[in-house]
Each structure stands twice: as C-alpha cells, then as structure tokens.
Amino acid sequence: MRLSELQTGHKAYIIKVNGSGAFRKRILEMGFVRGQEVRSILNAPLKDPIKYEIMEYEVSLRRSEAVLVEICMLAADIGKSGAADDDLLSIEEYEGNGAEHHIHHNSTQHQQVKNIRVALVGNPNAGKTSIFNLASGAHEHVGNYSGVTVNSKEGTLKHNGYTFTLVDLPGTYSLSAYTPEELFVRKHILGEEPDVLINVVSASALERNLYLTTELIDLEAPMVIALNMYDEMEQSGRTFDHKTFSALINTPIVPTVGKRGEGIPQLLEKVISVYQETEHEHVLIPYGRVLEKSIGIMEREIENSVTASLNMPLRYFCIKLLEGDKEMEDRLSGLQDNMPIFARRDKERAYIEKLLREDPESAFTNARYGFIAGGLKQTLTEKTQLADKTKLIDTLVTHKYLGFPFFFIFLWLMFEATFRLGGYPMAWIEWLVAQLGNLFRGNMAEGPLKDLIVDGIIGGVGGVIVFLPNIVILYLFIAFMEDSGYMARAAFIMDKVMHKMGLHGKSFIPLIMGFGCNVPAIMATRTIESRSSRMITMFIVPFMSCSARLPVYILFVSAFFPSMASLILLGLYAVGILIAAFTARMFRKTLFREDDTPFVMELPPYRMPTLKSVFTHMWDRSRQYLQKMGGAILIGSIIIWFLGYFPRDKEREARYEAQIAEIEMQHNTGAMGADERESLTAVIAHNRNTEHQENSYIGTIGKFMEPVMRPLGFDWKISVSLLSGMAAKEIVISTMGVLYTGDSEDQQSLKERLQGETYDDGTPVFTPLVIAGFLLFVLIYFPCIATIIAIKEEAHSWRWALFSVFYSTGLAWLVAFLVYQVGSLFV
Ligand code: GDP
Ligand code: MG
Numbered sequence: 001m002r003l004s005e006l007q008t009g010h011k012a013y014i015i016k017v018n019g020s021g022a023f024r025k026r027i028l029e030m031g032f033v034r035g036q037e038v039r040s041i042l043n044a045p046l047k048d049p050i051k052y053e054i055m056e057y058e059v060s061l062r063r064s065e066a067v068l069v070e071i072c073m074l075a076a077d078i079g080k081s082g083a084a085d086d087d088l089l090s091i092e093e094y095e096g097n098g099a100e101h102h103i104h105h106n107s108t109q110h111q112q113v114k115n116i117r118v119a120l121v122g123n124p125n126a127g128k129t130s131i132f133n134l135a136s137g138a139h140e141h142v143g144n145y146s147g148v149t150v151n152s153k154e155g156t157l158k159h160n161g162y163t164f165t166l167v168d169l170p171g172t173y174s175l176s177a178y179t180p181e182e183l184f185v186r187k188h189i190l191g192e193e194p195d196v197l198i199n200v201v202s203a204s205a206l207e208r209n210l211y212l213t214t215e216l217i218d219l220e221a222p223m224v225i226a227l228n229m230y231d232e233m234e235q236s237g238r239t240f241d242h243k244t245f246s247a248l249i250n251t252p253i254v255p256t257v258g259k260r261g262e263g264i265p266q267l268l269e270k271v272i273s274v275y276q277e278t279e280h281e282h283v284l285i286p287y288g289r290v291l292e293k294s295i296g297i298m299e300r301e302i303e304n305s306v307t308a309s310l311n312m313p314l315r316y317f318c319i320k321l322l323e324g325d326k327e328m329e330d331r332l333s334g335l336q337d338n339m340p341i342f343a344r345r346d347k348e349r350a351y352i353e354k355l356l357r358e359d360p361e362s363a364f365t366n367a368r369y370g371f372i373a374g375g376l377k378q379t380l381t382e383k384t385q386l387a388d389k390t391k392l393i394d395t396l397v398t399h400k401y402l403g404f405p406f407f408f409i410f411l412w413l414m415f416e417a418t419f420r421l422g423g424y425p426m427a428w429i430e431w432l433v434a435q436l437g438n439l440f441r442g443n444m445a446e447g448p449l450k451d452l453i454v455d456g457i458i459g460g461v462g463g464v465i466v467f468l469p470n471i472v473i474l475y476l477f478i479a480f481m482e483d484s485g486y487m488a489r490a491a492f493i494m495d496k497v498m499h500k501m502g503l504h505g506k507s508f509i510p511l512i513m514g515f516g517c518n519v520p521a522i523m524a525t526r527t528i529e530s531r532s533s534r535m536i537t538m539f540i541v542p543f544m545s546c547s548a549r550l551p552v553y554i555l556f557v558s559a560f561f562p563s564m565a566s567l568i569l570l571g572l573y574a575v576g577i578l579i580a581a582f583t584a585r586m587f588r589k590t591l592f593r594e595d596d597t598p599f600v601m602e603l604p605p606y607r608m609p610t611l612k613s614v615f616t617h618m619w620d621r622s623r624q625y626l627q628k629m630g631g632a633i634l635i636g637s638i639i640i641w642f643l644g645y646f647p648r649d650k651e652r653e654a655r656y657e658a659q660i661a662e663i664e665m666q667h668n669t670g671a672m673g674a675d676e677r678e679s680l681t682a683v684i685a686h687n688r689n690t691e692h693q694e695n696s697y698i699g700t701i702g703k704f705m706e707p708v709m710r711p712l713g714f715d716w717k718i719s720v721s722l723l724s725g726m727a728a729k730e731i732v733i734s735t736m737g738v739l740y741t742g743d744s745e746d747q748q749s750l751k752e753r754l755q756g757e758t759y760d761d762g763t764p765v766f767t768p769l770v771i772a773g774f775l776l777f778v779l780i781y782f783p784c785i786a787t788i789i790a791i792k793e794e795a796h797s798w799r800w801a802l803f804s805v806f807y808s809t810g811l812a813w814l815v816a817f818l819v820y821q822v823g824s825l826f827v
Helices: 021-029 091-100 128-136 180-192 203-219 230-235 242-249 264-276 289-303 314-323 326-334 338-356 360-379 389-397 403-421 423-443 448-465 468-484 486-500 505-514 518-527 531-543 547-560 562-589 611-645 650-668 674-695 697-704 706-712 716-724 730-741 747-756 768-780 785-795 798-826
Strands: 011-017 037-043 050-054 057-061 069-073 102-105 115-122 140-144 151-159 162-168 196-202 223-228 253-255 279-282 601-603
Touching (some): 011 021, 021 360, 057 203, 057 486, 115 180, 115 203, 115 264, 128 151, 128 162, 128 223, 196 203, 203 230, 223 264, 253 264, 289 314, 289 360, 338 360, 389 403, 389 486, 403 486, 468 611, 505 518, 547 730, 547 747, 547 768, 562 768, 674 730, 697 706, 697 716, 706 716, 706 768, 706 798
Parallel strands (some): 196 223
Antiparallel strands (some): 011 069, 050 057, 057 601
C-alpha cells in the first residue's frame, strides 16, 4: 500500500521509500524510515499536498511524492516490533559496543587565546536565530557568501572574560550533500573548524532533531547541545532525562528557552568548558554488525592511502562514501590510488544491499534513527497534556472552505499595509527629497554641477529610499509569517496551483507582492528554499504589473478609450499573469530542469514570535536593501539622468537665452504686456526642452533605435520614453510630457497632444494597434533598474540579471510586433 492511499486520520507503518536522489534522502532523514508510525492528518483545500504526522511533528508531502512511500496498515505481524531488526541496535547492544570509544587529541593549546569561535547548527525552526540574537545582542553583521544564496550571520559577545564569535548557520536536517544549505554547513564545519559547535535541538521534535546530532557526533566536532523549546516540552507534560542521554552520547546538554534567553549563560559556560578540554572521548554511533564491518574494511583500505588531506575523521569519510555521498566521492577522486578504494566501496555497498535487503543510504539512516530511538526509549516519557493549539489553528487556516478566504484576507491586509500605509511615509520621503532639492536649487549657482546634485544625486537617492517604507512593512509581515509558522501553511494551501507552473507553494507571496512593487517582491523570494524555484520566481515577478506602471496605463486608457478603461486594465494584468505562467513553465522545462528540493516541508508548531525577533529580521532586510542595492540604484539613476542631460549645446542655449532676453527687454520697455510675455516664455521653454531632449544622448539612442521600433509602429518619441522608463516606469509619462508638450507635469495637455499627434503626412501616430502594442510593451519589459539590481543581488549574478533584461525586453518587442503586424492585416 502507498502512503498516498492512507485515509485522513488513519495511521500506518512505513515499509520502504522508493524514488531516488534528493527527495529520497531528505525524506529518510526526516524520519520516514522502516517501522516508523505515520498518520495522515489532512489534505490541503485543493486535495494536494497532504499533511502527515511522523515522529511527533508535521510534514507535508505532495501526492506524487507520497506515492513513493510504501506502508502497511496496523496489522499484528508488522507492527513497531517489526522494525527491531537485528541491525537496528537497541540500547543494550549499544552498551556492548561502547568499548569502541576512542580518544581524540586536541592539539592546539587554547588556554592562552581567549576568543572562541562558535557555530550554531540545527534543524530549521529549532531556535538558532533566537539564541543567536539574544546571545549576541546588537553586535551582528550579515555575511553573504558569494556563489551560494545561503546566508549566515556572525556576531560577537563577551562572557566570563572570553570573546565569542557566533555564527548562525542555515537550518538543515542533516549534513548530506543534496541542498546548498547542507553543503554550506558541512563546508563551514570542516573548513572553518569552529572551536565549539552549539547544536540547537528542538525539544518538541526531539527524535528528528537528534538525527543531525548523530551526524555531528560522527564528525567528532567539539559540541554542546542546546535543548531548546524546553518550555514547550514542560508544557506538554513529558520529561526527558537529558543527563542520562548526555552521558550516553558524551556531549553536554543544556536546556534553553531561546526566545526568552533562559539557559544561555549556562550554555556559554558549557561551551567554555568544552573549549578548555584538551582531550575528549568521542562516542561512536553504532551502525550494527553489517555496516560496522564495511566501515572497518573501508578504513583499512584508505589508511594505506594518503589521508592527511582529508581534514575530517576517517570513519566519517568512510561512512559518507558508503552512503554514496557525491562530494566525498569527488574528494576521493582527488586522492592517489583511488581506483581500488572505489572498487572496494562498490563491493561493500553491494554486500550491504544483499545482506540487509535495503540500500546503504537507508541502512545508515535506519541505524541512526535506531540509535536515537534506543536512547530515547529510556529517557523520554510520553506526552501527558494534549495542548494542541497548532491542530486547532490548522483546522481553520487549512480548512477546505475557510483556508483560502483566511489566506486572502491576510494577503489583502499585508498588501494594503505595505502599499497603502507605506504610501504615507513614501509621500513624506518624496516631500523631503523635493525640499532638499529646492534648497540646493535656490542656493547654488546655475550650471551642470547644480543639476547633477539636484536632479541626479538627490533625485537618485530619493529613488532609493522611497522603497524603504514598503520594504520595512512587507518584511514585518514576512518575518511574522515565517516565525509564527504560518508561511509554511500558506505554501501548503497554494502548492497545488503553483506546482502547475512548476513552482513551489512559497512562490505565491512574492508574486502577489509584485503587484505592489517588484523590488521588495524579489527580496521576498528568499523564503523559497529551492534554488530553481527561487530563480524562476525572480524572473516572473517583473510580469506582475507593479503600481508604477499604472499611471502609464491610465494616461493612455483615459486619453483614448475612456469607456473601456477597467476592461483594458484588467486585461493587462491578466496578460501579465499569463506571461508569467508561460515563462515559469518554459523555464522549468529548459533552464531549470531539476527541482532541487522536493516539497517535503515541515509544518512547525505555531509559535508566537517575539517582537525582538520580528524587528531584527525586518531591520536586517532594510539595512541590506540600503547597503547593497542603494549604491547600485543610485549609480543607475545618475547614469540615466546623465544620458538625458548631456550633451549641452552652448550655442542652442545661448539662442534661447537671447530670445528670453529679447522678450524681457520688450516687456521692460512696455512694448509687451505681462500676459503676452508669459505665453511667449512658455513657448520658448517648450521648444528649448523638446530640442534638448531630442538631442540628448537618450534622444540620440532613441532615434538610433527607431528602425528597430518601426515594425512595432513606434516613432522615436515613444522609443525615447520607453528608454528613460528604465529608471522607473513613471518616468515614461514625464518624458512623454517633455517630448510632446515641453512640460513634464501637465497631464491634461499631454492627453490632448497625444490624441492630436500625427506624422508629417497627417496620419495619427497613436492608432489603437500602436497603443495596444505600447501598453503591452510597458507591461512586459523590465520594470526598472532597481528591480534588475534586486535580481542581481538575490541571484548573486549579473548574468542572470542581464538575462532578465534581455528576456523581458525581447518578449515585449515580440508581443508588440505581433500585435501591430498581425493587427495591421485586419484593420
Ligand atoms: P531557527 O529557524 O532555528 O533560526 O529558529 P528561530 O530562532 O527563527 O525560531 C523559530 C520560532 O521559535 C520563533 O517564532 C521563535 O520565537 C520561537 N522560539 C525560539 N526558541 C524558543 C523556545 O525556547 N521556546 C518557544 N516556545 N519558542 C521558541
Ligand atoms: Mg534562523
């Protein structure tokens, strides 16, 4: 029987996990091992994915993934006892094996140095960041490691005369080489060699959390366990004899309550004492007769070879080789005489498979869980209190009928707060920027420097900080969603829809936020773990028509089709969504074939996030936005300003100056009335602006591009407006204002001019086909440089950012081309 067939509310036992690669490995590590009890809790409102309970925590699987898990229902012959295979060691056998302890000598003399480098390792949602934030206070900085889109934070603190350098590593369930996070954590431990590891273990899902611990034990890293969420364990009425368990694995365990900071001083004390130990007896995880024999054989095989370069315990290396770990295989390929070792390894793998009737990967996972189960059997008591607020909340938020409305109300609130509420501070910022501009305008001598400062720099800085309120508010919500556990539920209910586009349930939120502004939306893709899904989401966010494009639509719709305004607007938004869906599917089939992480997603218990953690999260993001994007956006805005401002034609300027002087003179001598002076000056300003725009670099580029834009029915003025829209979409309108009316502000006369604009032969420029093509072009081509820079920052690559520019602009051209050319056949 398959897990997907298990009816809601029923329980069964796992026989075997089929499938391959990342999915299989992940699901095994998350506890889907032979003999485990699993219960089907509920279906998502769209019947897919399904929520299961295993090892006392909740996880969601897609139906297509659950099919790969073989189960059997409660039957007398295959019960829990069936799992007590003689290869899964029980605690008694472990005792017998205990003679195998070995001594690890710590060669470096720590005593003089007073700086301890500590890394926090643990499952997602175990409370690492909470402990990190409380321990390090405000002294942290966010490190970003190029190449991988994985973040780790570093902070320092002082305690008892020691300085601690804390690193908050990304959450992982294990240390295999399947996800970027896992590789990153393993590299950090092996490469940076922190003096002491703090393994943060959630007491609420002890069994699964300890899986990572067994891997860390194999790594023989000096370690202290923080038994976090201790308050939740106490509330549930169960007890855990952590002293005995600590003796069993010979690793100190300190109960903590991460969000209140309880137990942290004790934790640091233990870190100091582990640090001061010069030698430490490391426990070996017993893997059972068959596996131990293979490990032994491999150890002997490799010992003959060069092993000094490994910088990890030989036993660990052998275990990983036997498991088929890709990275370790690469390391082995680098060693001399690796052929016989590979041959031996393959032989041992075949041997394990034959004897244990399961592949080595599951055999090792089973043995680790067997060890944990053995240890917990004696130390952990059953739950007595059934205080399940999580189940209660989940019946509402993942309810068949109520789940979606609840989610959409939440989204609506988030959207309104981000963009409507955020609109006020945005207006204040714009006002402040304008005041600052006026201050300089009034107090500086005329000239390019003044224009650079006022229009280029102040305008550019304004362009950076106007987004800040949106980002701050959006991140307040996202931090709340992530910390409380609701984010996982939102992904859970949206997954089926998003999966149809080849995406993950978590892609939905960035896409929705894209309707407000693409920049924070692209920053929000960080919550998506799978790299391929995150990249695809980043590329399609720009097709969500952001609010800056709205004024352009409104101008044209109200000038030309006032009666069909809402229909056209709706159509544009819908086309954007369709293009996004089409792009996502196409990219999934071509550029990002593999889905690197499956949808095995933990649904953590609901927890009330602390204000402090939400604010730290929000503050981090805002600061990153300013630090990393601010500079680039500013430079981009200045470049575009520069292209529009230069070259200055002295002769032309002098001619206009002379005309104005002439009028002034006539006015002063009384030959001209004030009204006439006014209107003549306006005409001159108009001619001056238009002529300048036309001859500026942007104007030149626009004219140069005209042959490319001709097939779309666009004249050079339209091209120039689209070009200057690179800075921000609103600028399309102000450029059109200058080009058509000489005044960037006056929308009423712009409308009239657009309606009346004709070519030399009298045919109108703006035919319905041109307008349709133009609006679609504005919808599809990339929204602004800030978005492109956000993509660059999040994808860590200029290549992908440029790719997005070319893809969206190319597609915009193609669509406008088809509309104009095909349309011309019929009209
Ligand atoms: P991380 O994913 O390991 O970094 O986990 P976080 O530090 O983000 O914590 C996840 C959630 O658990 C947050 O809502 C925290 O406020 C909460 N939390 C952290 N430590 C504790 C604790 O000891 N007890 C309880 N009840 N909640 C905690
Ligand atoms: Mg964290």
